[in-house]
Amino acid sequence: MTIALAVELRNEDGQVLTVRRYVVHGSVARDMVDVWHQPVIDQQPLSNGTPMFLHAAGSATRDSGFHAELSKFLEWDLPTVAKFNGDSTLLYPDAIFPFLLVDQQSWGSAAARKVERFQIREPSKRAVEFLLALKGPAARLERDQLEATIARHRSEWDGLARALRSTASLVGGRVSGFPDQPSGASNREVRSPTSLEDAALELLRDEEWVDAPTVLSDLDDQLAALASPRPRPREEPRTTEAEVIRQLREELQDAQAAALLLESDMELGESQLASLERRVAALSEERARHADLRTLQRLGAEVHASHLGDHACPTCHQSLDSVEEGESGGETLDVDDTIQLLNAQAATTARLRDEAAQALERASSSLAAVQREADQLRVRLQAAEADAYGPPAEVSRSDIARAVTLELRRNEIARAIDEVSTVLGTMQVVANGIARARTELRGLPTGEPEEDLGVLSGVTERMRAHLRSSGFSSYNVNELKLDESALRPTREGFDVDTDASASDVVRTKVAYLESIRSIGAEVGTHPGFLVLDEPRQQDIAREDFGAILRYLSSVSAPGQVVVTSASDTDELDELLGDTRERVNLLDLGTDRIIRRLTNE
Numbered sequence: 001m002t003i004a005l006a007v008e009l010r011n012e013d014g015q016v017l018t019v020r021r022y023v024v025h026g027s028v029a030r031d032m033v034d035v036w037h038q039p040v041i042d043q044q045p046l047s048n049g050t051p052m053f054l055h056a057a058g059s060a061t062r063d064s065g066f067h068a069e070l071s072k073f074l075e076w077d078l079p080t081v082a083k084f085n086g087d088s089t090l091l092y093p094d095a096i097f098p099f100l101l102v103d104q105q106s107w108g109s110a111a112a113r114k115v116e117r118f119q120i121r122e123p124s125k126r127a128v129e130f131l132l133a134l135k136g137p138a139a140r141l142e143r144d145q146l147e148a149t150i151a152r153h154r155s156e157w158d159g160l161a162r163a164l165r166s167t168a169s170l171v172g173g174r175v176s177g178f179p180d181q182p183s184g185a186s187n188r189e190v191r192s193p194t195s196l197e198d199a200a201l202e203l204l205r206d207e208e209w210v211d212a213p214t215v216l217s218d219l220d221d222q223l224a225a226l227a228s229p230r231p232r233p234r235e236e237p238r239t240t241e242a243e244v245i246r247q248l249r250e251e252l253q254d255a256q257a258a259a260l261l262l263e264s265d266m267e268l269g270e271s272q273l274a275s276l277e278r279r280v281a282a283l284s285e286e287r288a289r290h291a292d293l294r295t296l297q298r299l300g301a302e303v304h305a306s307h308l309g310d311h312a313c314p315t316c317h318q319s320l321d322s323v324e325e326g327e328s329g330g331e332t333l334d335v336d337d338t339i340q341l342l343n344a345q346a347a348t349t350a351r352l353r354d355e356a357a358q359a360l361e362r363a364s365s366s367l368a369a370v371q372r373e374a375d376q377l378r379v380r381l382q383a384a385e386a387d388a389y390g391p392p393a394e395v396s397r398s399d400i401a402r403a404v405t406l407e408l409r410r411n412e413i414a415r416a417i418d419e420v421s422t423v424l425g426t427m428q429v430v431a432n433g434i435a436r437a438r439t440e441l442r443g444l445p446t447g448e449p450e451e452d453l454g455v456l457s458g459v460t461e462r463m464r465a466h467l468r469s470s471g472f473s474s475y476n477v478n479e480l481k482l483d484e485s486a487l488r489p490t491r492e493g494f495d496v497d498t499d500a501s502a503s504d505v506v507r508t509k510v511a512y513l514e515s516i517r518s519i520g521a522e523v524g525t526h527p528g529f530l531v532l533d534e535p536r537q538q539d540i541a542r543e544d545f546g547a548i549l550r551y552l553s554s555v556s557a558p559g560q561v562v563v564t565s566a567s568d569t570d571e572l573d574e575l576l577g578d579t580r581e582r583v584n585l586l587d588l589g590t591d592r593i594i595r596r597l598t599n600e
Helices: 066-073 093-099 123-131 135-170 212-226 239-298 335-389 397-443 450-469 502-523 542-554 569-582
Strands: 003-010 016-024 032-036 050-053 080-082 088-090 173-176 200-205 208-211 480-482 489-491 529-533 560-564
Touching: 016 066, 032 066, 050 066, 050 239, 066 093, 093 123, 093 502, 123 135, 123 502, 135 173, 135 397, 135 450, 173 397, 200 212, 200 397, 208 212, 212 397, 239 335, 335 397, 450 480, 450 502, 450 542, 502 529, 502 542, 542 560, 542 569
Parallel strands: 529 560
Antiparallel strands: 003 016, 016 032, 032 050, 080 088, 173 200, 200 208, 480 489
């Protein structure tokens, strides 16, 4: 025997979403649904719909997840909410549905049924905040995000400051003109971002700190003086000295060529690393798609991998739509084998990516070593040429040693200046980011926005009005209010589920959910849809049940309220009174179904 239920939904834009879910099926699980984006219930038999899954990882985020499709249809931009373990997740539609649908098992509490399986903190409160589009939660979320941004920038600043001090220490200097933390990193007052224009590398000279460019200029002057001896007649170098010069020139050329090759290798390595990163991301996405496909097949859907594919070659990304598959196409992998293959490819690509990153790091270190070697060869070559082409008496060993020392010192200071300048530029970007985030943070409202308080007050007053009209009698209705910390009905010092009669608990629940529905449909993201399965619980008096039906059918907010009742149509027609014209009264008879799907 096969039993399925199908429902046709239509939004305010006229778009239709038809959904079928099996209650009993020999091979299809209940967590698989068929979806059509058009009316198809009148078709006999039903055509094949798009299979989607429920209550599995990705059901609210993946393309094949039904809740993701439903959220898109309802134009819901689901917020990110906190979990008990400190992580964040989407506010799953499951946490919202208790405010849209009340089954007969949920009438024992005045509040909506709490959905706890997703480990969301205060799921009912988060759902009310979303349905009423309260501004406070969005401001709190933005505040948390800005605080996280500031903390991340603070960590980046600390790392850059350590790199700055390390670079300065290598040349025996310091960097002055930058604070331990930029403006706004810990304090709330931010008049303007911290400026690093005055930050500079300084070196100790004659017991005085001097900026590095000045020291570099002095070294250039000293080297120029050593390189400009007294005028002397030019002489041809001796044979041995000429050979030394030739060897030094060849070694310098080899070092410069090696540096060029290493720079080329680094560029190629950076390109390869970026390509591997993209490949790892693509494989992860493809693996997730096939995991969705496996979930659908496990639930009984008859789908193929092509339903989730991009119809493009994963290597060259060209379209495969025009490629025909013949009967001799060979065996194809099933979903499990494909996932195993993708896992292997992802692992191999990740390993290649790590090796490429290590090779790039080695190439960078090698380039630095070759550059230092080239600097030393250049100094030796200059000294050898000066010695070979001039009279030996004119150049002392002391001058040569001094020239070599000055040249090496000059090169390391020049590099340090470049590195410090680069790091300071990055630190300025971080400082600007901290100041910008702190300024945005200060601009956010504190406490509960007046607009939110007005919406919550409206829910409370409308809930009380509904209770007055429907015969609530356990205590003064004015003692019932909306708890601002939980956004559910509350009575100070009492439990609303136990301090009132069972019928008044039902009255409270209906009034509470209807108030959220009507106001949420006017100012929030509530779809205006509410289903109440047999609200005439606990022997609610006939006239009070009629009052409930009348205020449910008289509210002018957009949407639809569906109420099921065991009462006969004549009684319901009488109870509705002057609101009867606004109600579509359906007698389902003994079958208790709206329309039979004859092909099921």
